[in-house]
């Protein structure tokens with residue numbers, strides 16, 4: 001079976017379009033509210049959803065996602081409940097679902113058990129922001145046979161030869177971190193982003209998606225210029241926190257990308 | 261996680277391995293952004309630890325600035341009171357700034373200087389590492405910012421003032437449990453953001469490779485001195501070494517130089533808080549399970565879903581839900597034994613040393629003292645034990661006046 005992530009990128013490529021990926025924190029503000037939000041934004045034009053599996057100590061996240069993670073944990077969210085959610089979502093949707101979580105929740109569940117449960121639920125990929133290629137071997141071995149992609153991150157501080165190596169190891173797509181820093185909305189994208197993304201894309205056999213700090217349509221267009229897609233996270237959480245509608249935001253991002 | 265052949269017992273020089281593993285523990289679990297600076301740091305440390313100019317400069321500061329070597333005191337009254345083996349105290353409490361932490365901060369800040377980084381950040385629990393970093397930065401003209409849990413700022417207010425008076429900026433951390441764990445989270449986020457200009461000076465043998473190794477090397481001066489100093493009193497090695505374990509740097513500093521001397525027993529004392537069964541403690545090695553926190557695979561206090569648990573200890577410096585990966589390895593391989601001392605036992609340890617030797621230990625070190633009566637019980641009078649008096653109690657006096665009602669006729673506070 002072809003992985004849904006690969007399928008989406010093939011389709012988008014044939015249409016000459018860029019992927020719009022949305023991150024939401026699993027169980028924020030509650031599991032039913034998150035469910036509604038995901039269905040809404042997918043309908044409005046999101047191509048791939050990333051579900052954050054909250055961790056108590058998210059060192060790669062800024063205040064917005066720290067807050068939503070803490071709230072979700074206080075609300076009683078667990079990996080098991082999120083697997084159940086994916087299973088339910090799969091009854092109606094073929095949208096790729098990627099879990100984003102830190103190494104400890106995976107480690108605690110056990111790599112093999114995590115892979116098995118993710119596969120049964122219908123998860124397509126996993127992003128682990130505190131997992132570098134030197135430590136990723138065991139998780140690759142667990143996820144690979146389950147048909148789940150392990151998506152690695154590449155950063156502006158990554159030396160060029162290492163960028164090639166990471167791109168070679170990444171499955172589904174390569175997550176290019178736009179800036180040196182944590183997640184969270186920024187007023188502007190860093191200078192030199194285009195050059196960095198172009199370099200990474202030249203080296204990568206898989207599509208390249210840009211994330212961290214993308215806050216609005218203009219930034220999405222700018223970030224997507226050299227890439228295959230963009231990932232928007234904190235800007236969604238921010239709107240969910242303020243009870244602002246998500247659909248107009250998705251539409252504006254979509255228009256920006258399709259016009260790009 | 262990989263390691264080496266579990267049947268071969270490694271020598272200290274093979275710990276950690278090239279990937280930063282102590283047996284199954286350690287490694288690098290960090291955002292990719294930090295990989296380049298960690299590689300740079302590792303290369304710099306490998307180079308400068310052999311560099312004569314660097315070593316001369318560091319040793320000069322250790323001697324003339326920090327006051328090393330610190331004495332090894334035969335605690336005669338304490339020995340008599342316990343009625344067991346001879347007890348020696350390694351006097352890290354006499355280090356400038358009042359704790360062993362300065363051994364490490366001088367080393368790391370000198371390294372920061374060599375790397376051309378002008379801004380140093382640190383986390384602190386008890387404030388001793390923060391003070392140590394602020395001191396080294398003042399000495400070396402580096403700018404210094406220290407993350408400290410809001411709760412710890414309250415209980416260690418004196419150290420906040422000391423840091424500020426040396427020109428350091430103290431940043432309160434209000435996320436999570438508002439203690440050391442969260443201060444490290446914030447410091448790592450800062451480092452990820454400012455990696456080009458900033459050196460992260462970690463305060464214990466924790467974090468991603470090369471930190472646990474590098475901090476051990478800087479703290480090993482403790483054990484190396486003991487090796488020589490014990491010769492003034494006896495012919496052989498001591499029979500046992502005792503130290504408190506928060507992240508584990510004073511303990512590793514004392515233990516590691518004796519690692520290959522297999523007849524020397526190691527005892528690490530964790531914070532037992534209100535008792536291991538109460539759930540309110542920080543005894544990671546005694547009760548935790550392996551997991552990943554702050555860049556390393558090590559023992560953690562965590563729930564069934566891998567969420568890190570809140571901790572409690574009367575001492576801010578031990579109030580931490582993880583532990584250095586080298587200790588995790590010492591535990592699994594049986595090289596060291598880890599026990600816990602409760603808040604009450606620590607207070608008893610604090611009083612015991614005051615009364616017998618006229619020395620006021622830090623609350624952290626008081627945990628080691630609190631366990632000492634139990635640890636020496638099976639030992640013979642002809643044997644000897646060295647306890648690391650990792651710091652002095654000045655910083656804790658404010659907190660202690662609220663807890664110990666001395667001079668009152670009420671004896672129940674012991």
Ligand SMILES: Cc1ncc(COP(=O)(O)O)c(C=O)c1O
Nearest residue numbers: 388464506507508509510577651
């Ligand atoms: C005096 C003293 N001892 C011990 C510790 C615990 O740290 P470690 O276990 O790294 O020695 C601290 C930490 O703040 C301290 O101040």
